[in-house]
Amino acid sequence: MKSSKLKLYKRWAAGAVLASMLAVPVAAQQLYVFTSGSLGGFAKAAFQAGASGTVDWCPVGFYVFKHPNGSVIFDTGINDKAIVDGEGWLGPLNKGFGVKLTKDHAIPVQLAKIGLTPKDIRYVVTSHMHFDHAGNISLFPNATHIAQEEEFKAALFPDHPFQAFYMAGDFAGMKQQNTIMLNGDLDVFGDGTFRIMKGTGHTKGSQFAVAKLPKTGTVVLTGDAVYLKENLDKNILPPLSGATNQIEGYKTYQRIRHIRDSENAQIFYAHDPDAYKVTKQAPEFYN
Numbered sequence: 656m657k658s659s660k661l662k663l664y665k666r667w668a669a670g671a672v673l674a675s676m677l678a679v680p681v682a683a684q685q686l687y688v689f690t691s692g693s694l695g696g697f698a699k700a701a702f703q704a705g706a707s708g709t710v711d712w713c714p715v716g717f718y719v720f721k722h723p724n725g726s727v728i729f730d731t732g733i734n735d736k737a738i739v740d741g742e743g744w745l746g747p748l749n750k751g752f753g754v755k756l757t758k759d760h761a762i763p764v765q766l767a768k769i770g771l772t773p774k775d776i777r778y779v780v781t782s783h784m785h786f787d788h789a790g791n792i793s794l795f796p797n798a799t800h801i802a803q804e805e806e807f808k809a810a811l812f813p814d815h816p817f818q819a820f821y822m823a824g825d826f827a828g829m830k831q832q833n834t835i836m837l838n839g840d841l842d843v844f845g846d847g848t849f850r851i852m853k854g855t856g857h858t859k860g861s862q863f864a865v866a867k868l869p870k871t872g873t874v875v876l877t878g879d880a881v882y883l884k885e886n887l888d889k890n891i892l893p894p895l896s897g898a899t900n901q902i903e904g905y906k907t908y909q910r911i912r913h914i915r916d917s918e919n920a921q922i923f924y925a926h927d928p929d930a931y932k933v934t935k936q937a938p939e940f941y942n
Contacts, residue, residue, distance in 0.1 A: 684848050684868050685721040687937040688923065689765050690714035691732020691787070692756035702882040702926070704894040715787045716925035718876055719769060720849050720866055725777030727849055729864050729876050730925070734790035734825055735761045748786060748819065762791045768938045778843060780851055782878020783858040784810035785820040793828045800829070803853060804836035806860025817858070817899065837862070854880040854911070856904025857897065865914060871941040873920035880907050883927045887911065
């Protein structure tokens, strides 16, 4: 009797394990890389203090992470309204940073490449709320918007001279959106597959993300915590206009390097043209 009960229990346990494996398939997580148009024709010194030369072209990276419990968009690029009225929406930043944006860069068009619509996004994670990273948060009224509490404050009440990089129109509907205001890190799904890490320096409330994929392994999404690979490798910060707190900027570099080295992580930089060119771009993905 005891033997048959034990056999029954073993069969039940094996079935439960199999069911859980089927419920969350190994390749369930996927990471997609996009760019919200491009920037170009500005001094490289905007990215690296003391640098010479110009940045002729760079991406405006944003990312989608698919998970069995919902999809995350990390950053939302430049507001789609700038496609038809760049000067009107962005003012002098449009020309100053050489913004190039076409109808093919619109968020709904890009999401359609991977079979999603804005309504399918469960979480909007914003690295920080500058014009080229938080432009389209209003396209996701049903999603939960996650950012650092200090960044919400910085966006709504920016310090001089940083107010130029925050577009008030981008946040017009934010008070009606469901939000999580962080003061630190967050494991979004509770399983280690998508972690938000506080990483200030660029702005008072900057953060970056760490995705963990079954085959690819760990990937760091820097936002503007690090502009270029060279910045991280050589410990080069942007000038004061691009780093509200340089000491914190160095600490964030160190945190990202630790994750890179301890987890053998790849790093995706939002504005590095050379890194972007060798990255799979949607509809291709990392899994």
